[in-house]
Amino acid sequence: MQNSLLSVILATAATGLLAEAARPCANPAGANFQYLIGDVRYDGPGPSNNGELSTIAVSLQSPTRTPLYECVAMWPEAWAGWYNNGSSPVWADCAPAAAGSGQDEMVSFAVDWRKKKIYVAHVFACSDKPGSEGLAIGANTLNLNCTTATDGSNHCIPKGTKDGSPAFSPIITTLAQTPLNATLRCEAPKPYLSWKLQGWVRSIELHPGVAKPASQSGPSFKLVSIPGGNSMNCTTSEPWKQTNGTSVGTCQSANPGIPAASFSFDFGLGILSISQHSKCTDSLRNDIAGVFYMQDSCQRGVNGDRYQLTCTSGPVWIGTETF
Numbered sequence: 120m121q122n123s124l125l126s127v128i129l130a131t132a133a134t135g136l137l138a139e140a141a142r143p144c145a146n147p148a149g150a151n152f153q154y155l156i157g158d159v160r161y162d163g164p165g166p167s168n169n170g171e172l173s174t175i176a177v178s179l180q181s182p183t184r185t186p187l188y189e190c191v192a193m194w195p196e197a198w199a200g201w202y203n204n205g206s207s208p209v210w211a212d213c214a215p216a217a218a219g220s221g222q223d224e225m226v227s228f229a230v231d232w233r234k235k236k237i238y239v240a241h242v243f244a245c246s247d248k249p250g251s252e253g254l255a256i257g258a259n260t261l262n263l264n265c266t267t268a269t270d271g272s273n274h275c276i277p278k279g280t281k282d283g284s285p286a287f288s289p290i291i292t293t294l295a296q297t298p299l300n301a302t303l304r305c306e307a308p309k310p311y312l313s314w315k316l317q318g319w320v321r322s323i324e325l326h327p328g329v330a331k332p333a334s335q336s337g338p339s340f341k342l343v344s345i346p347g348g349n350s351m352n353c354t355t356s357e358p359w360k361q362t363n364g365t366s367v368g369t370c371q372s373a374n375p376g377i378p379a380a381s382f383s384f385d386f387g388l389g390i391l392s393i394s395q396h397s398k399c400t401d402s403l404r405n406d407i408a409g410v411f412y413m414q415d416s417c418q419r420g421v422n423g424d425r426y427q428l429t430c431t432s433g434p435v436w437i438g439t440e441t442f
């Protein structure tokens with residue numbers, strides 16, 4: 120926390136902005152934050168390009184049009200933004216834009232392509248509560264102009280913008296809660312449940328000249344629940360098999376009262392799916408599912424006669440249902 124606060128302060132000083140290094144969390148009326156949508160582009164492969172993925176890219180800007188974050192997600196077209204076309208949205212990271220003046224620790228987005236709706240969530244240090252973090256969430260509708268090519272592929276851009284200038288209303292997010300708050304209610308009104316993922320690492324072994332990996336370790340990572348604040352260590356129990364591009368594992372807390380979570384990671388799609396079931400009382404349950412499009416980055420090393428790729432990711436926020 121000290122280090123990240125320091126680096127934000129340094130970055131702010133370096134760019135000469137008067138922005139706060141954090142955001143206020145204690146506003147009882149519920150603080151609001153605003154992002155402008157800079158640009159949107161959707162590319163769908165169409166039914167004749169089976170196996171290719173849909174890509175959605177959205178850029179988020181400050182109210183003064185400074186580029187802040189670039190959001191990208193990919194999923195099979197038939198999912199329409201929902202894991203296996205079911206009821207869990209696919210969340211993905213929004214990476215800081217080159218200008219890098221966003222005030223958030225993590226930003227994630229999800230798109231309901233059935234309804235053309237975008238969801239944005241961001242986690243930030245609380246300027247008025249040192250050591251604590253806030254989570255704000257918001258949604259907006261994407262008004263897009265989609266065209267289909269003769270091969271069935273389709274692409275969409277913002278409607279009515281011949282010059283490419285965006286015509287969307289801002290995404291307004293509202294403070295949902297201060298995470299790292301141990302008061303996790305089972306009864307209504309339940310807070311929005313999500314996770315912070317940290318320390319993602321996995322490795323891939325390759326033989327020289329062979330494209331297909333010799334082995335893949337499957338990921339390990341740490342999950343911190345929001346708003347509960349408890350953390351779990353996640354390890355792969357069944358690594359990647361050639362026949363089934365998925366590995367599975369479990370997440371355990373040191374606290375025996377916290378129910379274990381299970382996860383699966385699809386290597387081909389880069390999709391991580393996590394679920395956790397907890398029983399509050401005989402009639403009250405918290406069943407949580409979160410899905411994330413993971414974009415890790417890999418570094419190559421040499422291990423005997425093999426290459427070893429070590430793939431890591433910075434912290435990301437994994438949402439559950441939409442809001």
Ligand SMILES: *[C@@H]1O[C@H](CO)[C@@H](O)[C@H](O)[C@H]1NC(C)=O
Pocket residue numbers: 197198204
């Ligand atoms: C996806 O789910 C929706 C509703 O849940 C359904 O109408 C649609 O046919 C499904 N699409 C595919 C490709 O399975």
Ligand SMILES: *[C@@H]1O[C@H](CO)[C@@H](O)[C@H](O)[C@H]1NC(C)=O
Pocket residue numbers: 264265266277278279280
């Ligand atoms: C949609 O895109 C087409 C093709 O680029 C363009 O001719 C048309 O004017 C656009 N319509 C709107 C409402 O933006």
Ligand SMILES: *[C@@H]1O[C@H](CO)[C@@H](O)[C@H](O)[C@H]1NC(C)=O
Pocket residue numbers: 297300301302
């Ligand atoms: C935790 O959340 C509860 C319920 O929302 C709230 O009453 C309480 O003040 C919070 N505690 C802290 C330390 O933020």
Ligand SMILES: *[C@@H]1O[C@H](CO)[C@@H](O)[C@H](O)[C@H]1NC(C)=O
Pocket residue numbers: 357363364365367383
């Ligand atoms: C792959 O295997 C895992 C564990 O055995 C299973 O949970 C998963 O559904 C399988 N995935 C596919 C795509 O068959």
Ligand SMILES: *[C@@H]1O[C@H](CO)[C@@H](O)[C@H](O)[C@H]1NC(C)=O
Pocket residue numbers: 350351352371372373374
């Ligand atoms: C998770 O792993 C770390 C480092 O390996 C260890 O220090 C920590 O106690 C573990 N936490 C849990 C909840 O098991």
